[in-house]
Amino acid sequence: MATETLIGSGRDCAPVLTGKIAPWVKRLIADPTAVAKLIDFGNSPVHVLAASEFRRNVAALLSVLQSRQVSGSLFFARKANKLPWFVQLAKEEGIGVDTASHPELQETLALGVAPDKIIVTAVGKSKELVSQAVATGCLLVIDNLDEITLAKAAAQSMGRVARVGLRFSGFRVNQRKIFSRFGLPVDEYRALLSEIGSESGLQLELLHAHLDRYDIEERAYAARQLIEVADCASMDGKKVSSIDLGGGILIRYLEKSEQWTAFQDELMSSVAGKRPTFTYMADGLGLYKVGEEVCGRADLYPAWNDVSKERFIAAILDHRGGGPALHKEISSRDLKLYFEPGRALLDNTGVTLARVTFRKRDTEGNLLIGLGMNRTNLRPFRAEFCVDPILLTATDRPKIDEGAFLVGNLCGEGDVIMRRKLQIGRMPEPGDIFCFVNTAGYLAHHLEVGTHGSPLPVNVLIDEDTLEVCDSFGN
Numbered sequence: 487m488a489t490e491t492l493i494g495s496g497r498d499c500a501p502v503l504t505g506k507i508a509p510w511v512k513r514l515i516a517d518p519t520a521v522a523k524l525i526d527f528g529n530s531p532v533h534v535l536a537a538s539e540f541r542r543n544v545a546a547l548l549s550v551l552q553s554r555q556v557s558g559s560l561f562f563a564r565k566a567n568k569l570p571w572f573v574q575l576a577k578e579e580g581i582g583v584d585t586a587s588h589p590e591l592q593e594t595l596a597l598g599v600a601p602d603k604i605i606v607t608a609v610g611k612s613k614e615l616v617s618q619a620v621a622t623g624c625l626l627v628i629d630n631l632d633e634i635t636l637a638k639a640a641a642q643s644m645g646r647v648a649r650v651g652l653r654f655s656g657f658r659v660n661q662r663k664i665f666s667r668f669g670l671p672v673d674e675y676r677a678l679l680s681e682i683g684s685e686s687g688l689q690l691e692l693l694h695a696h697l698d699r700y701d702i703e704e705r706a707y708a709a710r711q712l713i714e715v716a717d718c719a720s721m722d723g724k725k726v727s728s729i730d731l732g733g734g735i736l737i738r739y740l741e742k743s744e745q746w747t748a749f750q751d752e753l754m755s756s757v758a759g760k761r762p763t764f765t766y767m768a769d770g771l772g773l774y775k776v777g778e779e780v781c782g783r784a785d786l787y788p789a790w791n792d793v794s795k796e797r798f799i800a801a802i803l804d805h806r807g808g809g810p811a812l813h814k815e816i817s818s819r820d821l822k823l824y825f826e827p828g829r830a831l832l833d834n835t836g837v838t839l840a841r842v843t844f845r846k847r848d849t850e851g852n853l854l855i856g857l858g859m860n861r862t863n864l865r866p867f868r869a870e871f872c873v874d875p876i877l878l879t880a881t882d883r884p885k886i887d888e889g890a891f892l893v894g895n896l897c898g899e900g901d902v903i904m905r906r907k908l909q910i911g912r913m914p915e916p917g918d919i920f921c922f923v924n925t926a927g928y929l930a931h932h933l934e935v936g937t938h939g940s941p942l943p944v945n946v947l948i949d950e951d952t953l954e955v956c957d958s959f960g961n
């Protein structure tokens with residue numbers, strides 16, 4: 487089908503994906519003066535953050551443990567957002583902090599978080615990181631035998647006992663072994679426990695698992711296998727006090743399940759060639775066609791799901807593997823249970839505002855809306871971030887049916903902010919503003935780089951009542 491016949495008909499647009507919007511965001515986007523002030527303050531793009539949803543998320547997740555009489559808590563996985571504000575909020579809310587690098591550990595300590603509230607899960611721990619964790623008394627989660635050697639050496643050289651956890655992998659679910667490159671083989675736990683004898687300088691406190699997929703059953707089975715390890719350790723006189731099931735607690739980005747289903751169906755149809763493509767360069771977002779067959783998997787976060795946050799944790803704790811519910815297995819042993827949520831605690835805590843800089847067409851006739859930002863400013867781990875941005879433009883702008891690609895300001899053809907051709911509703915003018923919702927978890931700074939001499943974007947913390955800036959970071 488010729489491109490010209492699609493333009494103007496709206497048929498080349500991606501199906502709509504309406505984001506779930508927090509009350510503070512509704513108030514913000516309804517107030518053009520406040521939006522303009524924020525973008526004038528931070529320039530384009532600016533990441534805007536608010537605190538109340540973080541506190542609400544902490545309470546919601548903890549309530550599941552409390553309602554099932556499971557003791558334990560949360561460690562906020564601070565890798566999901568670089569800002570110190572969320573570490574401070576974690577401290578104020580009395581939860582712990584999960585650090586994934588030496589700089590994160592140093593900053594968390596400098597922000598006054600008590601070492602007994604800090605866990606170190608960093609991948610590839612340096613000697614300096616291990617030494618600081620041991621010297622300060624933070625809990626080190628060991629991923630491999632070389633880290634056991636490092637931790638022993640640090641403990642012995644300081645004459646201290648290192649608090650450690652063991653990260654395991656290779657859990658079995660119905661005869662299937664869950665793949666991971668992280669952690670030590672759970673099948674070899676006996677040999678590993680013997681590495682942590684009384685002479686080792688290590689004190690085993692916690693057994694850890696972080697699973698990559700958002701699978702409730704896998705987590706429940708992993709927890710049961712960790713409980714077996716804890717039982718065995720305690721028979722050997724090594725009392726393990728806690729189990730940690732890592733992060734990966736689902737959140738829900740979208741308002742409506744029907745939209746999510748329709749989007750996935752339409753993506754499949756477009757890759758199959760049954761409808762016009764709606765993605766940049768006909769990107770299948772993980773799907774591709776071989777002959778007449780659509781192969782691969784859509785590489786997308788489950789943007790709509792009905793088991794987000796507290797429901798996800800509840801489903802793990804209520805899981806019955808043919809016996810008592812998991813929460814009973816945990817509480818009857820007096821074990822503590824921890825989770826390390828990053829994304830789930832940051833749900834609804836941030837938006838990103840960006841200015842329109844130009845409108846034009848590419849050589850295929852596609853409408854391009856240029857934004858004062860680049861793709862790394864909102865970079866998902868997956869092929870696409872499946873939430874439509876909101877155009878905050880004056881209602882007198884002409885209505886359009888035609889879809890548009892939002893493009894960035896780097897000199898690369900691939901600098902497209904979203905790969906979907908979006909229904910933006912009206913033709914914006916330079917200076918108009920797009921609001922991207924729910925960007926604080928990973929999207930905003932995890933993969934952001936300064937380039938073309940531009941500094942990294944400014945982050946502003948706002949007062950949710952007055953919508954005024956209370957603090958800023960990065961300017």
Ligand SMILES: Cc1ncc(COP(=O)(O)O)c(C=O)c1O
Pocket residue numbers: 563566584607696732733734735826827828829830
């Ligand atoms: C060990 C560990 N804990 C916690 C997390 C946080 O995961 P999420 O932000 O999905 O909750 C991660 C993410 O990669 C991780 O690797």
